Amino acid sequence: MTAYGLPPALTLEPSDPVELGPYRIAGRLGRGGMGTVYLAEGPSGPVAIKVINRHLAANPEFAARFRSEVAAARRVSRFCTAPVLDARLEGEPLWVVTEYVAGPDLARLLRDQGPLTGSNLEALAVGVATALSAIHDAGVVHRDLKPANVLLSPLGPRVIDFGIARALDAGRGQTVTGTLLGTPEYMAPELVSESKAGPPADVFAWGCVVAAAATGSSPFASRTVPEALYRVVHDTPDLSALDEGLRGLVGAALDKDPAARPTARELLSGLVGRKAAEDTARVAGTVRLDLSGLAGPTARVAAGEEPAKRTRLPRRPYLVGGAVAGALLLGAAGVLGVRMLAQGPPESTDVLYRDDFGDDKSGWYNGDGTRVDTLHGYTGDGRFTMATDPSKDYRENKAPVNAEAPERVLVSVKADLADGDPYGAWSGVFCQYTPDETYFSYFAEVSPGGRARIRRSTFESAWDLTADVLIPGFKKNGSVLRLECERSDGRIRVAFWVDDHLVAGVVDTDVAKANGKPLFGIHVRKTGGDPHPRVYFDDFRIGRLS
Known part of the structure; x- marks a missing residue:
């Protein structure tokens, strides 16, 4: 399966927190030697929270350095970074909150899709250099710049974890736990034998990251740590994959002598x-992802700020973006090769099925009787409603369509979210490919809290293909939900619009069992919280797409 745009949020384990201060934990994004990173909902939207491991937080020396480095990191400007927003610096657990960046990290992208080329590579180089300028201007040294710490969002690259790693430093490049601080193939030579890391070490790491983006791996990649450290100190890297303009800068950044680096x-x-570099804010504002075209978005530097001596190489689609949520520097769920985000939903060539629910004998389920408060059925006033109750936390209704549906359709419905917990109530539309002996569905759903996601469910398993993301300009009543489903060439492509905002999209290649005829419908479910959700649906349509 391929689904970019957001790192998958894993289900919380029993030992994971559900709340930290004013933040409600939604899922687990990752776990490392320093702590666990969670996706959370804060007072102003989604955030990422890194919770420090207890054995580190219990070390007074570490805790003191952590407080100092968080304070320094909070001085860093937002330019091409994920800024620190909040932190708990006393008590247990220690945690730090950063802006949530909706996008894959560079390491994941290189692993799954290979090297970047042309303007994609140039935009990455500009974005990361801009971030380092902001970090160094604040008197902070990153110390662990690597592809995994570069996130790719619709607004360009975002460098994360800057400065905080220094809290681990116990001297001579070792952590308080005795392990090596940093990632060997991205460490500057002076870090191998000396204790002090300055801005030149980050510049060296920038050269490694840009070279890795161009080739797929660091120029000092090795099978063992000792080999990587030896190569960092002694090897001259092969930069032939870079064009002339970048090759000179990367070569200078990888100079063994820190004083000789730019x-x-x-x-x-x-x-x-x-002249352009004097205004870091303007440079940061011009690094964007070009989301045009069906092949997928590519990165660029905006017109008027293009790097000198640009070599026009074939553009390789590589990144998945998302709809920008208001003024927040947040993307919505990942979109893989769907279409330009500036466009609205596609136009259907003809309507295969339509129901305004004015007739309570049009074929939908009505076993609980026609009334406004029925659990599942027609309301009698031109709508259709479904709600959960203590006996059933999920209901769905397939559209009673007699015609054979095509392989590419647009399903739409108007929804009023009458009731339900902002985080635990979900409803929307689905497409289903269900042969006789299995169950295979894609659910595009929204919550009363203004979140959207795409979920896949089969008999064997169910999981969220995208994290919960903020819907721009969301309204609980009268939103039009549109789901595009296309099955072709051994894959299923799904895109989800709320009103005219493309909020999520995935391409799934693990679809061998999705071999039934296409079916479509509406659903509601409860995953937690009170009260039980209720949704009123109207103007359901299935349209053929050419």
């Missing part, structure tokens, strides 16, 4: 020109 600001000058 600064982050000088890197930026070499990429966008000296």
Whole structure:
């Protein structure tokens, strides 16, 4: 299965917290040597929370350095970074909150899709250099810049975990636990034998990251840690995969002598020109993802700020973006090769089925009788309603369609979310490919809290293909939900619009069992919280797409 745009949020384990201060934990994004990162809902929207491991938090020396580094990191400007928003610096557990960036990390993208080329690569280089300029201007050193710490969002690359890693440093490049601080093939030579890391070490890591983006791996990639450290100190990297303009800058950044390396600001000058580099905010504002075309989005530097000596290489689609949620620097769920986000939903060539629910004998389920408060059926006033109750936390209704549905359709319905917990109530539309002996469905659903996601469910398993994401301009009553489903060439492509906002999309290639005829419908379910959700549906349609 392929689904980009957001790192998958894993189900919480019994030992995971459900709330931290004003933040409600929604899922687990990852776990490392320093702590666990969670996706959470905060007062102003989604955030990422790193909870520090208890054995580290219990070390007074670590805790003191952690407080100092969080304070320093909070001084860093937002330019191409995921800024620190909040932190708990005393008591247990220690945690730090950063802006949530909706996108895959560079390491994942390189692993799954291979190297970047042309303007994609240039935009990455500009974005990361811009982030380092902001970080160094605040007196902070990253110390662990690597592809896994570069997230790719619709607004360009975002560098994360800057400065915080220094809290682990116990001297001579070792952590308080005695392990090596940093990632060997991205460590500067001076970090191998010396204790002090300065901005030149981050510049060296920038060169490694850009080279890795161009080739798929660091120029010092090795099978063992000792081999990587030896190569960092002694090897001359092969940069032939880079074009002439980038090759010179990356080569200078990888100089063994830290004093001979350019600064982050000088890197930026070499990429966008000296005058442009003086205004970091403007440079940061021009790094974007070009989301045009059906092949998928590509990265670029906006017109007027293009790097000098640009070599026009074939563009390779590589990144999945999402709809921007208001003024927040947050993307919605990942979209893989769906279409340009500036466009609304596709136009159907003809309507195969339509129901305004004015007739309570049009074929939908009505076993509980026609009334406004029925659990499942027609309301009698031109709507159809479904609600959960203590006996049933999920209800669905397939549209009573007699015609054979095509392989590419647009399903739409108007929804009023009358009741339900903001986080635990979900409803929407679905497409289903159910042969006789299995169950295979894609649910595009929204919550009363203004979140959207795509979920896949089979007899064997069910999981969210996208994380919960903020819907721009969401309204509980009268939103039009549109789901595009296309099955072709051994894959199923799904895209989800709320009103005219494309909020989520995936391409699923694990579809061998999705071999039944296409079916479509509406659903409601309860995953937690009170009260039970109720939704009123109207104007259900299935349209053929050419």
